[in-house]
Amino acid sequence: MFLLPAAIFFIAFFILPMGRLFIVGGSGSRGWSAYAAILTDAVYFNALLATLGVAAATTVTTLLVSGVAGVFLQRHPFPGNRLLVSLLTLPLAFPGVVIGFMVIMLAGRQGLIGTLTQALGGDRLVFAYSLAGLFMGYVYFSIPRTLLTIMAAAEKLDPRLEEAARSLGASTWRVVRDVILPGLKPALISSGAICFATAVGAFGTAFTLATRIDVLPMVIYTEFTLSANIAMAAALSFVLGAVTWLVLALARSAAGSTVAAAG
Amino acid sequence: MNPVPLAIRLEGCARTFADGTRALEPLDLDIRAGETLVLLGPSGCGKTTTLRLIAGLERPDAGGRVLFDGEDVTARGIEARHVGMVFQSYALFPNMTVAENIGYGLRIRKLPIREQRARVGEMLAMMRLEALADRAVDQLSGGQRQRVALARALAVRPRALLLDEPLTALDAQLRDTLRMEINLLLRGLGITAIYVTHDQAEAMALGDRIVVMAHGRVAQVGTPRDIYHRPASAFVADFIGTMNRVRGSETADGFACAGGRLRLPPTGRGAAAVMFRPEDVRIAADDETADLAGTVTASFYLGDRTRLFVDIGDECPLTVESSARCTFRPGQAIRLNVQPDGLLVL
Numbered sequence: 342m343f344l345l346p347a348a349i350f351f352i353a354f355f356i357l358p359m360g361r362l363f364i365v366g367g368s369g370s371r372g373w374s375a376y377a378a379i380l381t382d383a384v385y386f387n388a389l390l391a392t393l394g395v396a397a398a399t400t401v402t403t404l405l406v407s408g409v410a411g412v413f414l415q416r417h418p419f420p421g422n423r424l425l426v427s428l429l430t431l432p433l434a435f436p437g438v439v440i441g442f443m444v445i446m447l448a449g450r451q452g453l454i455g456t457l458t459q460a461l462g463g464d465r466l467v468f469a470y471s472l473a474g475l476f477m478g479y480v481y482f483s484i485p486r487t488l489l490t491i492m493a494a495a496e497k498l499d500p501r502l503e504e505a506a507r508s509l510g511a512s513t514w515r516v517v518r519d520v521i522l523p524g525l526k527p528a529l530i531s532s533g534a535i536c537f538a539t540a541v542g543a544f545g546t547a548f549t550l551a552t553r554i555d556v557l558p559m560v561i562y563t564e565f566t567l568s569a570n571i572a573m574a575a576a577l578s579f580v581l582g583a584v585t586w587l588v589l590a591l592a593r594s595a596a597g598s599t600v601a602a603a604g
Numbered sequence: 605m606n607p608v609p610l611a612i613r614l615e616g617c618a619r620t621f622a623d624g625t626r627a628l629e630p631l632d633l634d635i636r637a638g639e640t641l642v643l644l645g646p647s648g649c650g651k652t653t654t655l656r657l658i659a660g661l662e663r664p665d666a667g668g669r670v671l672f673d674g675e676d677v678t679a680r681g682i683e684a685r686h687v688g689m690v691f692q693s694y695a696l697f698p699n700m701t702v703a704e705n706i707g708y709g710l711r712i713r714k715l716p717i718r719e720q721r722a723r724v725g726e727m728l729a730m731m732r733l734e735a736l737a738d739r740a741v742d743q744l745s746g747g748q749r750q751r752v753a754l755a756r757a758l759a760v761r762p763r764a765l766l767l768d769e770p771l772t773a774l775d776a777q778l779r780d781t782l783r784m785e786i787n788l789l790l791r792g793l794g795i796t797a798i799y800v801t802h803d804q805a806e807a808m809a810l811g812d813r814i815v816v817m818a819h820g821r822v823a824q825v826g827t828p829r830d831i832y833h834r835p836a837s838a839f840v841a842d843f844i845g846t847m848n849r850v851r852g853s854e855t856a857d858g859f860a861c862a863g864g865r866l867r868l869p870p871t872g873r874g875a876a877a878v879m880f881r882p883e884d885v886r887i888a889a890d891d892e893t894a895d896l897a898g899t900v901t902a903s904f905y906l907g908d909r910t911r912l913f914v915d916i917g918d919e920c921p922l923t924v925e926s927s928a929r930c931t932f933r934p935g936q937a938i939r940l941n942v943q944p945d946g947l948l949v950l
Contacts, residue, residue, distance in 0.1 A: 387730075390833075502695050502697060504682065504689065504691070505691065505693070505753075505756075507682045508682050508683070508688065508689035510683050510712040510713060510760065511683060511708075511712050519697065519708070520697065523697075524698075532710060
């Protein structure tokens, strides 16, 4: 009875659109083979690989940066600590388009990095309009989302556990491996899953950077608007949604029931 | 089987925290090889800081030195001091089973697998944990957890065992049982042990010697008997057990006070207050020979004895213990004798 609102929400906003999307995906000139085409057609398959690759790289990098920074910031209260945390979490408020524009300012044709490398006597380094630029934008975009979760988890780590491990002879690296990482695991998995799902689906940043970055959201956009291939766009959307859902579901089961909510 | 017990020496060890708080005034302390030394005191007295200095979890302020068997280990972290540590919160690794927790230090030391298994088995047997070897630690009771923590600390055969209020989180009955087990264990192993507690009964039961601390300083070091019967200061006397304090003045034939006269042997320094413990007071059968006269203000039946509060006209009522079979009612007149050898002048 109490689940009814949730069930209605789930049916109206998940089952119905996904079902419709699935059917539309199979209604084009290719028929149901549109789904097979995602794996057999090089354009779609490469886009899928690029999307998953960028999302995976973004997730790993973000967790690495946020993990180290989060634990450090939580443990070492120095003057300006809180200011730094609020600066680091500022991009939370930025839309993807703004992030994309910032990447262009940094690594675009007139960008800071290009000017710097040229001044140092090398070629003008420009990578804003490629997967590397997209990766940078996503990492910047994802850090605030993971940092706060990791800081909250780091606060709950029992310092006595680390002292116990050290008393048994554990080096700093062993303490990280055996105590800190297992303690942060639920937070890493849940925030990593969010980070991955966001990076898989983010469109604004990619669209701002260039139209020729072949990630799935961009391909869906081109299929839909330029080629008017609605069926293919729907099939790709369905697969994108399914992949994202699968990653979140796997993360939830890996992290255990306690973090299901956080995931 | 166990390494030779370690003698520990602290020289001028003070500890000031980053915010300027002085947790410990310069402290000199000798801990003999194989003894159980209890650091006892109220919270904030510096006992845990002292333990953490010995462990290597804290560094003393400049000038302080920690010596293990004469060797200066001040600059070494805990991972290089080879001491076992047991915490109030157990600090068991939640992602490992009981056996994995116990074997952790052995894995760090890369002992051959066969020896690791043997050593873990030995510890499980010693702490009666065999049936729980494969359990997750969150499935254990508090007492079981602390036994796992002890087994884990002892598995690596440390040179000294450091225990930071290990029984505080347990309920009273379990605390008594585990205290007895720890006592037998420490005596059996002959290991140097430093035990921090705020519970004086625990300190009395476990310590070969007790260091009573207050406000970052040592108030007294001595055997439990010394500390109880010959407290060095009013603080120690008050902190350990129950102490009665009576004000008055020393006279040629004793000590005159409200309610009568105590048979105080001459001290030669004109005592203005004397102290005595409840167990040194007897309820006088004969009014003629009684030392003190007073009125019962309250009576508490404790099962094995009855505790009385007696007003003799001084500032605080006296605490007196009598046989459980006697009954008293508030307002009842009572006469008391205080054993002369139980009288303390500080």
